[in-house]
Amino acid sequence: MSAKISTRMVTFVAQSAFLAMATVALSGCFSDEPVHTAEWYKEHDSDRQEKLKACSDNPGELRDTPNCVNALQAERVLSSGELFELDF
Numbered sequence: 001m002s003a004k005i006s007t008r009m010v011t012f013v014a015q016s017a018f019l020a021m022a023t024v025a026l027s028g029c030f031s032d033e034p035v036h037t038a039e040w041y042k043e044h045d046s047d048r049q050e051k052l053k054a055c056s057d058n059p060g061e062l063r064d065t066p067n068c069v070n071a072l073q074a075e076r077v078l079s080s081g082e083l084f085e086l087d088f
Contacts, residue, residue: 035066041074048074 041048048071055068062068 033067036070038070038073038077041071042078 036044036047041051051067051071052075055062055065055071
């Protein structure tokens with residue numbers, strides 16, 4: 001009888017662990033925020049700056065999100081080739 005209880009207990013624990021891991025894994029997949037392209041961020045300066053600020057304030061969670069990647073790419077494109085004055 002104890003073998004039956006042990007098998008049921010192990011099955012229950014395994015199913016619970018799987019459900020918990022699936023919940024954690026999927027929790028970051030659903031966001032209400034629309035994903036904008038790098039082109040969009042190039043055309044919307046204030047939104048780009050706001051997103052870059054949010055991404056730099058929480059890089060552990062946001063660094064690899066599509067909007068952070070796209071905002072950073074837009075910033076890189078816009079800042080490349082800038083002329084800097086040299087002091088001689």
